[in-house]
Amino acid sequence: MSLKPPFANTAKNVYLWALDSQNAETGWVQTGQWFPNANALPAVGTGTPSALSGVNPLSVTIPVSDPDGNANIARIYFLVAASPTPTVNGCHGFYDRPTGGLYLYNDALTSPILGSSQNGQCAVSAAATSMNAASTTSANLTLSMNLINPYLATPKNLYIWIVDQQGNGTGWIQAATWN
16 A cells, blocks of 8 residues: 555554454554655765766766655756865856756856856756656756866866755765866
């Protein structure tokens, strides 16, 4: 048996009522409890390719998963930087799963820009970015971007942070290196 949302989202008591052939019955007896699946954390795999070169535009495919189903993934944040700390004048944005929108933050890190866009450090291509289900619990995000000089001149890492529909996240996970 499985319960459907929103009914399945909270714990329930399980009751049974037994009736024998002589019509003797137990009445409702609590026999257990139903706990909805614990919200499992999403996960990030290693990007393909895992070592990226300075060639622009660059396309990388990142495997993502959520034991609660790949549809439970809400946002996938990306950051190209030397360390997993978003800063002003950086390459930072996100893919919004429900809308399919690709966003890149402006240089001041105050406003995300929807679609193919560019800041002083990088450019992202919405047309070349996609997310495809690999199974019921996993998907692949293909992200297409360019780094802009002088941001391109020093080695960077590609970090990914997944947030699920309940607001649980992975924290920054290094998915690739960029030399």
